Amino acid sequence: MNHKGSGGTGRETGGHGTESAESVLDELYSTPPGDFVPRREERAAAARTAGRKEDARRIHAARRPTLAAWAANLLARSRPEEARRFQELGQSLREAHRTLDAAELRELSAQRRRVVSALTQQAAQLAGEAGHRLSQSAQREVESTLRAVLADARAADEWAAGRLAASLAPPSEFPPDTAPFAAAPRGPAPRPKPARRTAGTGDELAERRRRRQEELARAEEQAERAARRxxxxxxxxSAADASLRRADEERERARAAVNTAEEQLRTAHADLDRAERQHRAAEERVHRAGEEVTGAEREARTASRRVDRLNSRAR
Known part of the structure; x- marks a missing residue:
């Protein structure tokens, strides 16, 4: 199956008008539901402008996904290896439903619930990282889709394509995850009774069971790693949020200090302007006083010389 990342579009070269309908649909179903319709109309219009009417029709016909369906698509596209293992688990469980006894079915059911729960948490985390929190109701829809993937091969193919528009529901004949499997009916069974099995058939069933148990063990280990992640x-x-809060507080303190310093600087500039004006006024007074002294000195010298001349005449 061909999974793409949550942000990938698989574009061809060129602008929007040169993209294939498949790459555009991949992009649309990776887009959060709130942006789906405007982006769909933009891409359909680009295809029409490029003369690709059939592509435009297909793009325009794409249904807007629910939030839960979008989260399930995001999970399939962002975790391709885990999605592949999950599909393999579904194949094993469907085979187990046809062949295993009640005790083994109950064991597999418990493992299945753990895997579905872990993947649902992963889908919720991916949606949250993309800015969309999944409600409990939406998470239950994601669980329903994952149970359908385990129970039905067609549902598995739909999920693998990453273009779900609505959540899937498991078929009624497949045992639910919320209760243990019922004991096998006592009537005629579709498989041969153990007493009638040949040695080869018993060995084949044992080998199939061993392989299923190994696949389930790998899936459970994958689910545990996902839960740890x-x-x-x-x-x-949480640590990043706390660090952000501390940084916000420090920024506010620094901003307050800057505001205080700026106010002090404005006050200091005003004081400086006032001092400079006072200095210029004082210099002007000194200059005028100097001129007055110079004039008085001249008058004094003139008066002194006149007194000297008058004294000389009187003698």
């Missing part, structure tokens, strides 16, 4: 991611996000 989810816990680690939440812890990192």
């Amino acid at each position: 989810l816990r680690d991611g939440r812890a990192k996000r």
